């Protein structure tokens with residue numbers, strides 16, 4: 001799959017493979033940016049910076065090497081017949097906007113109504129991380145998370161809400177501080193039944 005496929009829906013569940021530039025190419029690119037910003041990439045304080053930035057990028061964009069289906073592959077079917085809502089709220093995430101490559105960060109709230117079993121709770125936080133650690137828009141990330149839930153868990157319903165602050169609006173450009181962007185998607189029973197949506201909003205404290 002090429003990098004453009006990641007903004008799709010179902011195909012977004014898999015790892016994104018693409019030509020990976022060499023370490024030398026990456027470090028040269030960072031040197032160019034430092035010089036373009038107006039500093040001297042050969043001065044002592046900056047000499048190791050290109051290597052550090054490359055290591056930091058490996059971590060911040062590790063999501064390209066991961067897949068949502070790996071995170072959600074283990075299903076527990078023995079839950080004593082439990083089939084009511086499973087909701088994780090306030091899952092912290094940090095991502096980067098694809099327009100400016102500047103951080104946006106906030107909280108994700110995820111719920112599903114089990115059908116064929118449940119997943120380990122930590123896996124839902126891992127799922128958010130897989131997509132957060134890529135270049136994103138908040139809308140795409142919201143859609144990718146709910147697609148992954150539906151694809152891997154086949155739940156009776158799924159709900160995802162993200163609330164985030166975008167540094168590209170705070171630190172530059174319009175300089176609007178304290179703005180929270182909220183995105184949400186509902187599928188299955190959550191999309192069909194207002195009562196279920198209300199329950200979701202009540203649990204996440206948005207009612």
Ligand SMILES: Nc1nc2c(ncn2[C@@H]2O[C@H](COP(=O)(O)OP(=O)(O)OP(=O)(O)O)[C@@H](O)[C@H]2O)c(=O)[nH]1
Pocket residue numbers: 097098099136137138139166168169172173174
């Ligand atoms: N819809 C959406 N927009 C985003 C997201 N992150 C950043 N943006 C916006 O992307 C837009 C890019 O607009 P452009 O006009 O192409 O770029 P720009 O000149 O840097 O825009 P300004 O930020 O207004 O200075 C801006 O309005 C950002 O606020 C996101 O997750 N979703």
Ligand SMILES: [Zn+2]
Pocket residue numbers: 097098099100101102166168169
């Ligand atoms: Zn931006």
